[in-house]
Amino acid sequence: MQMxxxxxxxxxxxxxKGYVYIAGAGPGDPELLTxxxxxxxxxxxxxxxxxxxxxxxxxxxxxxxxxxxxxxxSHHFEQDEINQEIVRHALLGRTVVRLKGGDPxxxxxxxxxxxxxxQHGIDYEIIPGITAAHGASAYTExxxxxxxxSSSVAFCTGHPVNKIQVPDTDTIVYYMVASTVHDVLDxxxxxxxxxxxxxxxxxxxxxxxxxxxxxTLDEFRKREKxxxxxxxxxxxxxxxxxxAENWYSRxxxxxxxxxxxxxxVPADYITVPFPCQQVAGAxxxxxxxxxxxxxxxxxxxxQNRFAVRYFFRYLFxxxxxxxxxxxxxxxxxxxxxxxxxxxxxxIPDCRLEAETPTSIGELLHNQxxxxxxxxxxxxxxxxxxxAGQLREGxxxxxxxxxxxxxxxxxxxxxxxxxxDEIYFASxxxxxxxxxxxxxxxxxxxVSTADERTEREYHTLFAP
Ligand code: SAH
Numbered sequence: 042m043q044m045x046x047x048x049x050x051x052x053x054x055x056x057x058k059g060y061v062y063i064a065g066a067g068p069g070d071p072e073l074l075t076x077x078x079x080x081x082x083x084x085x086x087x088x089x090x091x092x093x094x095x096x097x098x099x100x101x102x103x104x105x106x107x108x109x110x111x112x113x114x115s116h117h118f119e120q121d122e123i124n125q126e127i128v129r130h131a132l133l134g135r136t137v138v139r140l141k142g143g144d145p146x147x148x149x150x151x152x153x154x155x156x157x158x159x160q161h162g163i164d165y166e167i168i169p170g171i172t173a174a175h176g177a178s179a180y181t182e183x184x185x186x187x188x189x190x191s192s193s194v195a196f197c198t199g200h201p202v203n204k205i206q207v208p209d210t211d212t213i214v215y216y217m218v219a220s221t222v223h224d225v226l227d228x229x230x231x232x233x234x235x236x237x238x239x240x241x242x243x244x245x246x247x248x249x250x251x252x253x254x255x256x257t258l259d260e261f262r263k264r265e266k267x268x269x270x271x272x273x274x275x276x277x278x279x280x281x282x283x284x285a286e287n288w289y290s291r292x293x294x295x296x297x298x299x300x301x302x303x304x305x306v307p308a309d310y311i312t313v314p315f316p317c318q319q320v321a322g323a324x325x326x327x328x329x330x331x332x333x334x335x336x337x338x339x340x341x342x343x344q345n346r347f348a349v350r351y352f353f354r355y356l357f358x359x360x361x362x363x364x365x366x367x368x369x370x371x372x373x374x375x376x377x378x379x380x381x382x383x384x385x386x387x388i389p390d391c392r393l394e395a396e397t398p399t400s401i402g403e404l405l406h407n408q409x410x411x412x413x414x415x416x417x418x419x420x421x422x423x424x425x426x427x428a429g430q431l432r433e434g435x436x437x438x439x440x441x442x443x444x445x446x447x448x449x450x451x452x453x454x455x456x457x458x459x460x461d462e463i464y465f466a467s468x469x470x471x472x473x474x475x476x477x478x479x480x481x482x483x484x485x486x487v488s489t490a491d492e493r494t495e496r497e498y499h500t501l502f503a504p
Contacts, residue, residue: 058163059086059131063151065144065170066094069248073176074098078140078168086135089127093142093271095248097316104138105420107345120150122377124157129375131163133426142271144172148198148216172196173273174214177246181253182287185212187279199225199274207232212277218242219270226262229276234258239280244272249294249313250459253287255280294459298474299466299490310462315455315474324442331416331441332359338439340370340413343389344427346381349373351443352418353385363387370410374401374427402433411435418443454478462486468497475501 062081067073085104092110109118130137145151158165178185185194191211199218205228215225236259244252295305298315343349373379373389382389413436423440431438454477465471489495
């Protein structure tokens with residue numbers, strides 16, 4: 042059975058369609074967010090953020106946070122899926138921030154997203170961000186233009202390799218070069234640029250682990266050097282004025298858990314936050330009870346692919362598989378959830394399209410699916426709109442936390458090679474840190490908030 046919303050309307054369609062901000066987050070340093078983007082993030086009901094946005098930048102906002110990026114271990118959101126997700130939330134009357142690394146209109150696909158919004162008659166605005174080239178330039182002291190040296194600059198992409206352009210500007214910045222640096226440099230050389238032209242590769246610009254490599258075009262073309270994403274290449278003679286010891290590299294990097302004490306003044310330190318107040322993942326007791334008591338439910342309703350993925354992970358952990366779900370009506374709220382269900386061999390009984398405004402309860406009712414006992418796996422904040430609509434159809438709804446927003450993105454460990462000092466705010470934070478790092482290199486200076494924390498640090502790291 043397929044349930045498509047089509048042109049159906051419902052009494053509960055909100056009067057005002059939501060509002061969408063397409064906003065730039067800047068290149069990494071959280072302080073490079075604009076005041077306007079910050080205001081939008083505070084207003085937001087939902088934040089959809091991509092790979093280049095550091096999740097810890099979003100910790101303080103109350104909005105539901107949805108990661109739309111790419112990870113090696115999972116299939117990624119396609120652009121049209123992201124467009125649909127933005128539209129779906131907006132049509133529910135929500136304020137949505139679509140937050141992108143850098144600037145939304147520089148290799149950011151912001152143009153495609155507003156196209157979809159226009160088609161759906163949804164109001165939006167665009168908030169510019171500091172693009173990676175500007176961040177890299179300022180944080181490495183490589184000017185993009187300079188009197189008598191460079192009077193023009195171009196932003197290009199190193200992807201795809203067969204379309205690399207080499208404009209006739211004094212300075213060129215290439216984005217998306219991690220796997221194509223050599224192709225880019227070959228293209229530049231083929232265009233007739235001198236082998237002595239200076240090149241800089243800037244990795245992780247404006248982040249604690251920023252790294253810069255410089256040399257001539259000839260040197261770089263000979264060098265077998267791996268470049269790690271995100272990185273860009275700057276080409277031009279302003280680089281010869283580059284000083285390895287620039288203002289950003291001179292600052293000490295201090296990793297702090299919790300609030301940093303005042304002694305780490307911004308003039309001397311870059312504070313790298315270590316998130317230790319992490320909410321625990323699923324409610325394991327509830328998960329066990331629901332899976333063991335799965336027979337008491339008549340329907341499983343999945344709101345997104347994460348709900349599907351984590352629910353099945355726990356199902357398998359409890360020694361069960363899809364056969365134990367045979368008696369259930371299984372619903373997917375959108376295409377990403379139904380695609381994920383297929384991975385587990387399940388064709389959902391009903392699939393609600395992204396355009397469905399609000400009438401989930403009504404749609405179920407029309408399909409004779411009212412009065413169900415619904416298990417609703419999802420994140421820590423129950424989507425009350427969806428739960429409420431499901432209840433409208435006379436169903437009982439049991440929300441079940443199977444994952445925590447953002448948690449799956451936070452496992453990114455800190456690269457201690459770039460850290461000069463660590464400050465532990467509490468014993469809990471020491472323990473949390475120990476889960477990710479077995480040892481602390483002796484060159485790193487460690488300080489702690491109090492005696493209890495100090496004792497825990499000595500116990501766990503035995504310095
Ligand atoms: N809209 C973004 C660019 C997105 S394309 C912006 O305006 O910056 C992704 C590319 O941006 C990456 O492949 C890399 O080339 C570049 N990039 C983004 N953040 C970066 C960073 N912190 N350091 C270096 N390059 C970065």
